[in-house]
Amino acid sequence: MTLSIDRVSISSQKQKIVDEVSLSVRGGEWYALVGQSGSGKSLLSQAIGQMLPANLQAEGSILFKEQDLLSLSSKQMQKIRGKKLSYIFQDYQGSFTPFRTISQHFDEYMRTHGLSSAKTREEKALDALESVGLDQALYRQYPFQLSGGQLQRVSIAIALLLCPDLVIADEVTTALDSVSGHRILALLAKRQKETGCAILFITHDWRHVRRYANRIAVMKAGKIVESGGKHRILDHPRHEYTKQLIQAAPTLGQGLPLGVKKVEKT
Numbered sequence: 001m002t003l004s005i006d007r008v009s010i011s012s013q014k015q016k017i018v019d020e021v022s023l024s025v026r027g028g029e030w031y032a033l034v035g036q037s038g039s040g041k042s043l044l045s046q047a048i049g050q051m052l053p054a055n056l057q058a059e060g061s062i063l064f065k066e067q068d069l070l071s072l073s074s075k076q077m078q079k080i081r082g083k084k085l086s087y088i089f090q091d092y093q094g095s096f097t098p099f100r101t102i103s104q105h106f107d108e109y110m111r112t113h114g115l116s117s118a119k120t121r122e123e124k125a126l127d128a129l130e131s132v133g134l135d136q137a138l139y140r141q142y143p144f145q146l147s148g149g150q151l152q153r154v155s156i157a158i159a160l161l162l163c164p165d166l167v168i169a170d171e172v173t174t175a176l177d178s179v180s181g182h183r184i185l186a187l188l189a190k191r192q193k194e195t196g197c198a199i200l201f202i203t204h205d206w207r208h209v210r211r212y213a214n215r216i217a218v219m220k221a222g223k224i225v226e227s228g229g230k231h232r233i234l235d236h237p238r239h240e241y242t243k244q245l246i247q248a249a250p251t252l253g254q255g256l257p258l259g260v261k262k263v264e265k266t
């Protein structure tokens, strides 16, 4: 097992936001976490890398390759984050510093993780750009010179650069148009095959779940209401909330969200 989350709760001073959630991600699988907005998916994923906002506390256990991440110091966690466990975010713009070139982003990432030879760092970065279908000419450019899709490709290249065991992908297609979004996921799937990493994939889009996930967990109001293999969940959902979500996905279920009337074509 790559990741075992066991009875993890996340709370602020005022309230419990994530309530005793358990799930496990196996080596090399694509695990989708779906559910209503505000159900706690992003916070749960942030807790894995000790990236929660300072006002929130996590308790329970998060075993990653047999190490309890919640018990690590921030220095120990820094060594794991980026190297064995990496993130790709929806807000790819925010992942880049505007006045640093793409090469400087790659370079800093690798220096942080101890690759001391400048030549090796450059070779690795250029290979990584190629692996995500980008022209090596982009290496010397600034983030603003790249399109959203290109930047998200660079994010994937960086996230997978050091062959992590787990990649956490949080709504990575939301800021892209639908064609670019599909291309990005096809690319992520290709890179997953090549590197063998597991992916924890947070999404609202059931089309992506159907196409890529192996297993699914459905979250509602801070709890997992149902989890299981993709086909079991999609074809035989047990929980009323899962049924509603699938029904509400126009390309998967038969109809529109409950209470939404069909518009007749004129």
Ligand SMILES: Nc1ncnc2c1ncn2[C@@H]1O[C@H](COP(=O)(O)OP(=O)(O)OP(=O)(O)O)[C@@H](O)[C@H]1O
Pocket (backbone or CB within 6 Å): 012, 017, 035, 036, 037, 038, 039, 040, 041, 042, 043, 044, 053, 055, 056
């Ligand atoms: N720093 C914080 N302090 C207090 N509450 C917070 C904080 N950050 C997020 N929340 C609340 O926690 C809840 C869960 O947020 P989270 O971002 O994990 O939801 P989500 O399921 O990822 O939603 P979405 O699908 O819209 O991204 C939300 O109600 C959010 O407002």
